[in-house]
Amino acid sequence: MRSWDSVPVVEGIDRPGFYGDFVKPRRPVVLRGLTAEWKALDWGLERFRRLPDSAKLGVKTGSVADGRRVSMSIGDYADALEQHEARTRAGEPSVGPGYLHDVPIFRFFPELAEEASPFPLPLFPKWYWQSWQEYAQFFMGPTGSSTPLHFDTLLTHNLFFHLAGHKRFVLIPAEQRALCYPKSWRWMRYDPIEPDPEAFPLASGVTPVTVDLEPGDTLYMPSGTLHHVTNLSMTVAFNIDWHTADSARDGLVSVARGAPWKNSYYNLLSLLGVGLRVPPQVIFPLYKSYLTYVS
Numbered sequence: 001m002r003s004w005d006s007v008p009v010v011e012g013i014d015r016p017g018f019y020g021d022f023v024k025p026r027r028p029v030v031l032r033g034l035t036a037e038w039k040a041l042d043w044g045l046e047r048f049r050r051l052p053d054s055a056k057l058g059v060k061t062g063s064v065a066d067g068r069r070v071s072m073s074i075g076d077y078a079d080a081l082e083q084h085e086a087r088t089r090a091g092e093p094s095v096g097p098g099y100l101h102d103v104p105i106f107r108f109f110p111e112l113a114e115e116a117s118p119f120p121l122p123l124f125p126k127w128y129w130q131s132w133q134e135y136a137q138f139f140m141g142p143t144g145s146s147t148p149l150h151f152d153t154l155l156t157h158n159l160f161f162h163l164a165g166h167k168r169f170v171l172i173p174a175e176q177r178a179l180c181y182p183k184s185w186r187w188m189r190y191d192p193i194e195p196d197p198e199a200f201p202l203a204s205g206v207t208p209v210t211v212d213l214e215p216g217d218t219l220y221m222p223s224g225t226l227h228h229v230t231n232l233s234m235t236v237a238f239n240i241d242w243h244t245a246d247s248a249r250d251g252l253v254s255v256a257r258g259a260p261w262k263n264s265y266y267n268l269l270s271l272l273g274v275g276l277r278v279p280p281q282v283i284f285p286l287y288k289s290y291l292t293y294v295s
Helices: 015-023 045-049 074-089 110-115 174-180 201-205 245-257 261-275 280-287
Strands: 009-011 029-032 057-061 068-072 099-103 136-141 146-150 157-164 167-172 209-213 218-221 226-231 235-242
Touching: 015 218, 045 074, 057 074, 068 074, 074 136, 167 218, 174 201, 174 226, 245 261, 261 280
Parallel strands: 009 029
Antiparallel strands: 029 218, 057 068, 057 099, 099 136, 136 235, 146 226, 157 218, 157 235, 167 209, 167 226
């Protein structure tokens, strides 16, 4: 069974090195220096207040896994987040404003994509290069917010671009899913932060590794990687889920292992793109609904 002793940190990488050392062997890595020139590293709450307030975004409240949402503008969310963080620092009781996550941010605010430049396109399959920003999902949340142990539902690879604050990932190889007491296709009952060996004896065989991200870090998670995520401070980030032909094929047949049938639709579209090179302008209008479904 696959296990990782640690997650390496690499300063700069080219496409052959990334695929040869990490994607093909499905090994996570933290990449540094990819975003050093990005204006997005200066994204703070004031930047989001300057965005149009016409778009209403879904903010998760309560448990992320439960999927309860309220709608608000990104500026209103930034105000609520700032007030909550100030009360928390002062030691005052405060109910968090929820967690803004899995939002197709560049669809709502295309001007922000220009601030993530130069973008490391060679790390993605060429099929994604033309419209990479369409696949980006945004995350912003308060200190202490967390996402329970899970994996990305389509069994995609994941590049996570961390921009502000400090975030902790606990990673577990995909092959150890059965040891983590799945309660649905992608959510686990086992909590690697507060393990309970009496309730979850199989989890004694789990080999988690912890990764703390600093602003400017990019985390690569291989297809199917289980991850528990905690905000150590207020954070801002975005990620892109993406397939290779191999991972799309794995995702397509995952319905036999309990994946929702809807997943097969999106994974088939991905396989048509990365495997058979059907143009992205044909695929994306059909795939687009996944970027809401994933939330």
